[in-house]
Amino acid sequence: MDATLQDLFRRLEQLNTIGTALSHERNIARLLENILLAAKAITQADGGTLYRTTDDGRHLRFEIVRTDSLQIAFGGTTGEPISALFPDLPLFGDDGAPNNSLVAAYSAIHAETVNIADAYAAAGFDFSGTRKFDQKTGYRSQSFLTVPLKNHENEVIGVLQLINARDDDGSVRAFSDADRRLAESLASQAAVALTNRLLITQLETLFESFIDLINTAIDEKSPYTGGHCQRVPVLTMMLAEAVNDTTEGPLAGFTMSDKDRYELKIAGLLHDCGKVTTPVHVVDKATKLQTLFDRIHLVDTRFEVVRRDAEIAMLKAIAAGEPRDAAEARYAATLRQIDDDRDFLRRCNIGGEAMRAEDQARVRQIATAYAWAGPDGLRADFLSADEVENLTIRAGTLTAAEREIINYHIVATIKMLEALPWPKHLKNVPEYAGGHHERMDGKGYPRGLTREQMSVQARVMGIADIFEALTAKDRPYKPPMKLSEALGILRKFAEGGHIDPDLFEVFVRQRVYLRYAERFLDVGQIDEVGG
Template sequence: MAGEILHNLQKTLDTTLESFLDLVGCDGGSVYTVRKNSDSEEILKFEAMITRSINLRGVPEHLRSLEFQIDDSSVAGRTAADRKPVLLNLISGEVSPRVGDMLNYPTRNIFSGPLITPRGDLVGVVQLLNKLPQDETPFDPYATSPLPNFDKKDERLFSVIAGQAALAIENSFLLEEQERLIKGFVDACVTAIEARDPVTCGHSVRVSNYTVGLAEAVNRTDRGPLRQTYFAPAQMRELRFAAMLHDIGKIGIKEEVLQKEKKLFPWELELISMRLKLMRTQMMLRQQIDGGDYEPAISRIDSVWERLVLANEPWVPSPIAFEVVKELRSLRVPFDTGEIVTALTDEEAARLSIARGSLSASERIEIEGHVSKTFDILKMIPWSRGLEQVADIASKHHEKLDGSGYPNGLTAEQIPPQARMMTICDIFDALTSDRPYKLALPVSRALDIIAANVKAGKLDGAYFDVFVQAQLHELLIPSAGLALQRA
């Protein structure tokens, strides 16, 4: 979409220039727009050019970086500085503007006029070159015959459309600025997401790139059930932003849950360690006092600690963890105060007994709640035209076609195509990325898992087939960096 906006600006500039050439009657011309350079100084940027006699349309590559100061150092600069037309009726070869020299295009007279909006803002300068004779004889820029002079009549003709042309260009500028604002906002949101959940750094960008890549591949498909499916540029833009923001709801999840790497929280493991050390110290004191043999019990504590550290890993199977929990629950040491210290609380035992991964049932529900939060956050934003469905698309990337997904258990007919594509890409990136609780899977294994979900009726097989056929899994997509790709 950014590319489409730039295209629209260029089209506006070209149309504006064509109108002036036709109205005043000139062979060529150029448009310079008011921009800001790296020092935030206003300059004139060379953005459009037409020379009909030599069939040149568009700014040549070697001139695209050309800029002019707004001062008397150039004709365009003087026009902008004085905010009034400059008419130069030249003798061939006596004076030639810089651009004409670079193109070997003889310029015999120039009309340079400012583009000022009805509100009084200068947006650019139009230069018209080589006024044509009235006899409609084909113009030869290299001939030496005299050309009509620019005059006050040309100034009046220029002023007829200059204000409207300036307004059209200003509107195109506003669209550019709006796009930069939206992109900046999205980048800032992704930065916030990754600051809350650094483990998944780069995930939002990768999912966005995969998803838009899949949509582009669908547009190229000429066979199968998706051969008539097409995503317009505006939909691509909406899809990109939705994919970038699909996890924004994570900013509303508690940090310790979001970043939980193991079954126990670090402070829980520390508390268990302190209790075991306390038990060990108590037994050693008793051994010194009554001379009893407490070495087996002390060795047991040392041994169970090592196995506890292992059982705390999210990849350790539940039978091993259950045995450790059982042994820890059996460790009970009486103290002289009459208090009996146990190694494990009920809550800690429940966490260590997590069958898969690092999250308890309640923590998983909390994490899954990020999708509802994503919808709530994005729905509050007054999206501009063409982005109205961002919240709806972004919040459905965990729904499944058979109704087994979350948060709303939607079925196939309730899930838009954009969300179906994003779900596949989100799962693929999650499977092929390292996490503290798992290693990245090989691409082949990840594709097998997604294929199994397709077979089970959870994911859309048509979009997955395109994903595989287009070999999107082989794309070199950076794992870091927040800059949005140009649409």
């Protein structure tokens, strides 16, 4: 077998390897870069440019520029900006006529490969820009191979332009027919890979936009908890990356691929999607008597009626012959008791960490302490049974029934997510999102899972969910908590079997809490944290 045939077989094998590699690349910038680098390698070109057609189909946009001998590298993964240096190439003039003077534009417009042995001797194309570049850099642009990238619908989605094919001794030569065929084959594979990647990216963007739509609906329902749906995914990924970077201890074996990261990101965004089913008046319940409005004002009205009745009773007593001083003194004492009871109920209505048993008993005593006639004229308790139940809530502002309604959101989340036909790379989303209210000791909800039954990702999300709720500054029922307080509570949770102690140790050691705080908390919340 002669050297030329061996070289052709070698390059064909290289082409097959490149095609496989392109089909697996998820990052579009890296994919574009790999396409150009592969084309340069397979044709032994010194330089090259990859263009993509703009959305309006009227321009070619520079994506990647490489020239090895000049050490030029723009676009792709280099981080070097390209748009400011290389403006878009127009495919059509102002009059709508095709721009056939530029070889890259010609290739895109006519979907044809153009092979030029020497740009300085070529007729029919405008290489003035090339000559200016050569004059400025001392380069000599000679051979050009320009290949259109066509998708499955035979539409041109880009152009691959290669410059200065080189022999083994480094001398510049024209691109051969074998170079052209290989470049066209690569361009075909590259176009398929790029089109597939763009389609997948568009579907992912659409899917994430739909998730944002759900979270926006939750935001619109409740301005107090809407931000939670945005912050928990961020904190989840922060902690997951910290665990991924851990090289020692029980979590040293945990690693994430790009697919794993995307799966966890989606789970984080959807972790509370079931809240679309939660009634707004329960989510936003800022006081114990709040429903669609705060019913403490109804209680205030009753107190005003009781005050009026006390005044009428005093005047009747005086009219009946009771000494004025005695009647007025009794009236004044009644008013003081009314005002004291009213202020007490107002304080109870606010809610807090823990209500004393004696305060609960006083609420029940007030409920029957005053004579009160309902709308039907019959005597009724001053406070209804429902009002007593709410005003004697031990902690917070929710009754047991309302907590069940709130807790149901995770059941709804699991039902919604398990009903979706998840692709293989997202199959764990329901488990990750549905486990953030479980506990390590099996006392969580809704399934009572233990630590061993949960993935690391679900346990990570559990910590993120709690820490965000503790430090949130937009809740109507509590002031924002300082870092030291929140970490103190989390530490107790770790010691008490609520959250994963190993993950909490990473959370603290890697200062994940501080990086999150610097992004989302008020300056006044960021205090000194002890060891």
